[in-house]
Amino acid sequence: MRYRSVRGMHDILPAVIGRWKVVEEKIKELMIRYRYHEIRPPLLEYTELFKRGIGEDSDLVGKEMYTFPDKRGRSLTLRPEATASVIRAYLEHGIYATEPLQKLYYLGPMFRYEKPQKGRSRQFHQYGVEAIGSIDPALDVEVIDIAWALMEELGLSGLSLRLNSIGCQADHKQYRQELKDYFATRLESMCEKCQQRYRTNPLRMLDCKEEQCQVHIQSAPASVDHLCFDCSRHFDRVRDYLAQLNLAYVIDPHLVRGLDYYTRTVFELISSHLGAQDSLLGGGRYDDLVELVGGPSTPAVGFAGGMERLILVLQERKERVDVMARPDLFIAALGDESRPLVISLAQRLRRKDISLDIDYRSRSLRKQMGYANQIKAQHLIVIGPDEIAAGTGRIKDMDSGQERKIPLTAEGIQNAIGK
Numbered sequence: 001m002r003y004r005s006v007r008g009m010h011d012i013l014p015a016v017i018g019r020w021k022v023v024e025e026k027i028k029e030l031m032i033r034y035r036y037h038e039i040r041p042p043l044l045e046y047t048e049l050f051k052r053g054i055g056e057d058s059d060l061v062g063k064e065m066y067t068f069p070d071k072r073g074r075s076l077t078l079r080p081e082a083t084a085s086v087i088r089a090y091l092e093h094g095i096y097a098t099e100p101l102q103k104l105y106y107l108g109p110m111f112r113y114e115k116p117q118k119g120r121s122r123q124f125h126q127y128g129v130e131a132i133g134s135i136d137p138a139l140d141v142e143v144i145d146i147a148w149a150l151m152e153e154l155g156l157s158g159l160s161l162r163l164n165s166i167g168c169q170a171d172h173k174q175y176r177q178e179l180k181d182y183f184a185t186r187l188e189s190m191c192e193k194c195q196q197r198y199r200t201n202p203l204r205m206l207d208c209k210e211e212q213c214q215v216h217i218q219s220a221p222a223s224v225d226h227l228c229f230d231c232s233r234h235f236d237r238v239r240d241y242l243a244q245l246n247l248a249y250v251i252d253p254h255l256v257r258g259l260d261y262y263t264r265t266v267f268e269l270i271s272s273h274l275g276a277q278d279s280l281l282g283g284g285r286y287d288d289l290v291e292l293v294g295g296p297s298t299p300a301v302g303f304a305g306g307m308e309r310l311i312l313v314l315q316e317r318k319e320r321v322d323v324m325a326r327p328d329l330f331i332a333a334l335g336d337e338s339r340p341l342v343i344s345l346a347q348r349l350r351r352k353d354i355s356l357d358i359d360y361r362s363r364s365l366r367k368q369m370g371y372a373n374q375i376k377a378q379h380l381i382v383i384g385p386d387e388i389a390a391g392t393g394r395i396k397d398m399d400s401g402q403e404r405k406i407p408l409t410a411e412g413i414q415n416a417i418g419k
């Protein structure tokens, strides 16, 4: 029997890792510029954290979590997202005591039991930022600026930023009622899921992609028309700052996002290259989450993006990204008796920061030289009984074809390579 990976969980193979590294390095470098510190929460949390933080009525918590009991019967969940974990860590370790505004970022795998399709898997990776401890609309704009900066610096085009404000809890309540009143007379012609959502969480109805529901959704009331004075002013400021920074956006009056913790600003960055799963990243404010999971009232804003989706878009450009630079050297061994010297030279040179390979498959000298060409080694040395007896060998520069006689020591080879 041949084993296969679990459905919806994919190996990231060496052939594509180059792109991942480019993106990861770019993210890390951006985070230093914007001064976000890395945080690495565990993959498992107590289920209660997500139920409380994300909301039991959300699809994510209701249907998509990998939840199981541990050996003592406590319910654990593989994290479906990281915002709740970051807030848990922020509170558990009192990180805010040192600096009330904490700007954090993370990279790592998340798990959601969703139907796998292009751009959607059950294990996927997110990069995300969370700025915790300020209500300043300039911070909403800073995280949006990070999102745009990343895309620009990766050279991506065909993107649009959808923006909306869903207001505070009091605004939600009013908006929810407004939606219920609006959909009440249309419910019969809407899909079964929407009829269910009408009872549990009418905001979710706005996400429905069914054609029969779309006609009704398009003329549904907009959340921005139900904002209180403070939320409305906050949203005005966000738009002013976005304009000042020349950051493009379109208002999407029905953007509500799938997680229940959002307040005020919500946004998604959409790519026209992705098909149905077109959200490259999404986020917003969540001013009540810290309090909801047991902390003091603390406003916060952030976003997360899917690495796989970013890689998918980058792949369309078809550029090859090699992470392995050309090795400095290949040492070919002629005969078994040369192996001890080859092995020890390889070890000493690698410790001196020289990248090299040797043969581990008892190949003929001709095949070893063919392999040195294949991996594009910059230099080649052949070590056989004659070289060992003389204590000298010849190093060949593979680009120019020139050969030089050198002492067969790590230092001699290192000097010849010029490193």
Ligand code: HAM
Residues within 6 Å of the ligand: 080, 081, 082, 083, 112, 114, 119, 120, 121, 122, 123, 124, 125, 126, 128, 129, 130, 258, 259, 279, 280, 281, 282, 283, 284, 286, 301, 302, 303, 304, 305, 306, 307, 308, 309
């Ligand atoms: P989310 O919208 O659920 O938000 O996920 C953010 C991004 O993760 C999506 O835009 C998408 O790129 C990617 N993603 C989500 N599910 C999948 C999947 N099954 N397969 C592949 N990619 C996926 C959050 O997770 C929030 N925690 C974001 C946030 C941070 N809000 C505030 N701070």
